[in-house]
Amino acid sequence: MKNKLPVIFVLFLLFMSYGQTTRYIYETAVNPDSINLVGLKTERTFLDIKGSQSLFISEHKLVRDSLVSNFKRDERISNKKEGKDFSKLGIGKSGEQSFFDYYILKDIPDQKVYYYDRVGGKQIYYQEDRPIQWNVTNDVEKQNGYSSQKATASFAGRTWTAWFTKDINVSDGPYKFSGLPGLIVKLEDDKGDYKFDLIKKVVVKNSFEEPMDSDARKSSRVNFHGDKAALELELSKNKRSINGGNNGGMQGFEAGRHQGGMNGGGRDGMRGGGMRRGGTGMNGGNSDLPAQSFGSENTSFNTGSQNPIELQ
Structure with missing residues (x-):
């Protein structure tokens, strides 16, 4: 009996860790209009890591999607409920703007990236086909509380600077960015239009997971729009x-x-x-x-x- 206890304890820990999600919260600043001089708009984005997969999603979208999912599951959607003031539920406002009204899934070990969007209740997605080529420098600084190393990359028409920390052994980061030997704790483009700063790490039990529709429309990056x-x-x-x-x-x-x-x-x-x-x-x-x-x-x-x- 005594020999069985350690085995049961290990299985329990494995079960608990599998059921938990590590959420990295980024303060994200966006310049909404690169032509006119306007102030940066900020919102929080989440990088949820569970096992070997990750989900990048904005806080506002996650709130809306989880509410919609709950209403659908309970079969209580009605025109009256569509106009409900979700802020009274204590989990945010349904009408908050988001610059990331889509979500991104990653298979971390295989460095596969999938972009998911939705049109009129129908999912459409594609797999990213451009691997990010990082130039890792010898520059080391403390960024957002972590000893971090600098890396640069050109991706999708912008030049990006990332600061990653080996203190967090996760090869991932916000948006589509991953592939560095540690978690990206700071990321910004050369135009100053997008900035991601890691501000917090939390463990979430029973976190919301975006449903994968069986009839989702598959596309390619080139043909997506x-x-x-x-x-x-x-x-x-x-x-x-x-x-x-x-x-x-x-x-x-x-x-x-x-x-x-x-x-x-x-x-x-x-x-x-x-x-x-x-x-x-x-x-x-x-x-x-x-x-x-x-x-x-x-x-x-x-x-x-x-x-x-x-x-x-």
Whole structure:
């Protein structure tokens, strides 16, 4: 019995560590408009590491996505709840702007990076195909409380300077950046438009995990914007078709009721006229509206398009 206790204890620790997420919180400053002189806007972004995978996401998006996920799971989405003041829930405001209205998943050991976005409730993603080539220097300074080493890289039209620490043995960092022998604790581009500063490390139990939709649309980096626009057009056409079904169903219902009344049988008129058609159109319309509404909400807060983080 005594020999079994250490084994049980080790298994318990493994279970606990697997169920926990280490969250690195970055104070992120963004220049929303590189042409006009405006002040930097700040928001917090999270780098959640669990096992060999990581999730980069903004605090505002994580709050919104977790709320939407909970509402969907409980089957309580309604037009009334869509207008709910989420700030009363004590976990942030649903209307806060985010410059990162997408999220990024990484497979840390294999250095694979996946970019996920959403259009009208539909996921679309691609795998990053440009490995970051770092130039590690001998410069060592203390950055954000850590002894850090400097590295530079050119990526997507910007030149980036990163400070990483070997004190945290995680080859990762904010956004798509990874591949250094330690965690990136400070990152900024040469134009001064984007700055990431590590301010805190916390351990989160049962953290929210972004759901991976089985019908997510796969794209490529080169074709992503075109595929995203095509998906948006497709969903818009489907929505118009649904709305047309609603209108047609109601017209059929009225015609059927009128015809049934003329024949002296209102019930026959409903059965033979519009109720069947109207029911189909109304059910098809209502089932997707909540998800599309929340998806549209997420898209509308993306102000980063004025000064994108990737210029190429």
